[in-house]
Amino acid sequence: MGYDSDLSFNYFGPTKIIFGVDSSKDVEIEMSSLGGTKAIVVTDKGIIDAGLLEHIKAALGNKCVGIYSDIPQDTGVEVVDAGAEYARKQGADIVISVGGGSVIDTAKCMCILLTEGGKLRDFNGIQLLTRPQIPHLVIPTTAGTGSEVTTAAVIMDKEMGQKRLLVENHNVPRLAILDPKMTAKLPKLLTAGTGMDAMTHAVEALHSIQHEPITDGLAVHAIRLLARHLPTCIENGSDLVARGQVQIAATLAGWAFGNALVGIVHAMAHSIGAIAHVPHGLANGILLAECMQFNIESCPESYALVAEAFGVRERGMDDMAAAEAAVESMRAFTKTIQLPQRLSEVNVKEADIEKAAELALGDGSIVNNPRFILDSSEVLGIFKNVL
Numbered sequence: 274m275g276y277d278s279d280l281s282f283n284y285f286g287p288t289k290i291i292f293g294v295d296s297s298k299d300v301e302i303e304m305s306s307l308g309g310t311k312a313i314v315v316t317d318k319g320i321i322d323a324g325l326l327e328h329i330k331a332a333l334g335n336k337c338v339g340i341y342s343d344i345p346q347d348t349g350v351e352v353v354d355a356g357a358e359y360a361r362k363q364g365a366d367i368v369i370s371v372g373g374g375s376v377i378d379t380a381k382c383m384c385i386l387l388t389e390g391g392k393l394r395d396f397n398g399i400q401l402l403t404r405p406q407i408p409h410l411v412i413p414t415t416a417g418t419g420s421e422v423t424t425a426a427v428i429m430d431k432e433m434g435q436k437r438l439l440v441e442n443h444n445v446p447r448l449a450i451l452d453p454k455m456t457a458k459l460p461k462l463l464t465a466g467t468g469m470d471a472m473t474h475a476v477e478a479l480h481s482i483q484h485e486p487i488t489d490g491l492a493v494h495a496i497r498l499l500a501r502h503l504p505t506c507i508e509n510g511s512d513l514v515a516r517g518q519v520q521i522a523a524t525l526a527g528w529a530f531g532n533a534l535v536g537i538v539h540a541m542a543h544s545i546g547a548i549a550h551v552p553h554g555l556a557n558g559i560l561l562a563e564c565m566q567f568n569i570e571s572c573p574e575s576y577a578l579v580a581e582a583f584g585v586r587e588r589g590m591d592d593m594a595a596a597e598a599a600v601e602s603m604r605a606f607t608k609t610i611q612l613p614q615r616l617s618e619v620n621v622k623e624a625d626i627e628k629a630a631e632l633a634l635g636d637g638s639i640v641n642n643p644r645f646i647l648d649s650s651e652v653l654g655i656f657k658n659v660l
């Protein structure tokens with residue numbers, strides 16, 4: 274992969290990673306290493322019902338001053354405000370999130386309110402903070418969003434009728450504990466969907482106009498690990514080696530797209546998610562190969578790296594031939610992991626894709642796409658191919 278002589282970039286990824294089976298039992302030691310003495314644990318009812326919080330509560334003992342678990346699948350402004358108020362009353366000096374993207378993003382925003390005061394609607398914009406926030410320790414229970422290492426949080430604001438995006442370098446989680454046991458009970462469809470979210474983060478970081486050598490390296494290894502280990506997680510969810518490698522891949526992809534950003538696949542997944550409530554990972558998984566086909570002339574070098582990561586670049590293949598092999602591999606991969614192949618399988622209707630195509634054109638991610646998009650009919654064409 275070549276880079277221009279005027280290449281320049283910033284790379285930011287300060288989160289410390291602790292990895293290992295049963296590493297979540299060390300939560301109290303790690304919390305103390307961050308200077309935390311009174312922890313508020315942010316989680317959701319599904320995690321509690323699955324029994325994933327018991328050993329964490331036991332490890333924290335009386336250093337846990339409260340558990341905030343009123344978090345819906347798509348978190349909201351009021352959820353954050355109420356959580357921060359509760360944490361303040363309990364005197365928390367560290368936030369520990371145990372959950373998926375919605376839980377982690379709620380905890381990120383609670384850290385801001387606990388440090389700066391006020392309500393979430395007081396923070397309108399990105400990179401507003403001027404000092405580090407109270408520490409946030411993350412224990413992810415899905416492997417996909419990468420939120421444990423990114424500066425972004427997405428929170429629904431029903432009054433505004435859209436999701437708020439907060440991006441703050443001063444609020445990136447300080448530490449993430451990746452314990453494969455924490456994802457071992459994820460059902461197949463959620464494993465496949467969240468895994469394809471990570472895969473999409475990696476591919477989009479590679480094809481983004483903001484890609485650079487560090488994010489390329491992270492993304493390629495993330496794809497390699499996902500290609501090899503995600504199918505094993507679908508076949509045998511309790512395989513802790515495969516679960517662990519997929520967790521690592523999701524974190525690598527998080528660092529990659531947290532810096533290089535994402536493109537048309539996320540723009541379309543966001544819009545079809547908003548209009549037809551398609552879960553984010555499933556939407557990405559259904560759209561990814563088709564969007565790669567759409568972009569292929571603009572970034573064959575990037576997709577040739579995808580082919581290398583999948584192990585399908587044969588000797589003598591030029592970049593375009595390798596890129597075509599990458600698209601085919603991606604299509605086959607989504608079948609291997611038993612992902613729905615068409616949007617109609619997840620209740621999307623013809624009228625939905627017309628609205629979604631318009632909406633995608635206004636999504637912030639689309640500006641990073643390697644192929645410039647002139648109007649919504651091009652986006653609609655991609656939607657139609659996978660309806």
Ligand SMILES: [Fe+2]
Pocket residue numbers: 418470474539553
């Ligand atoms: Fe995503």
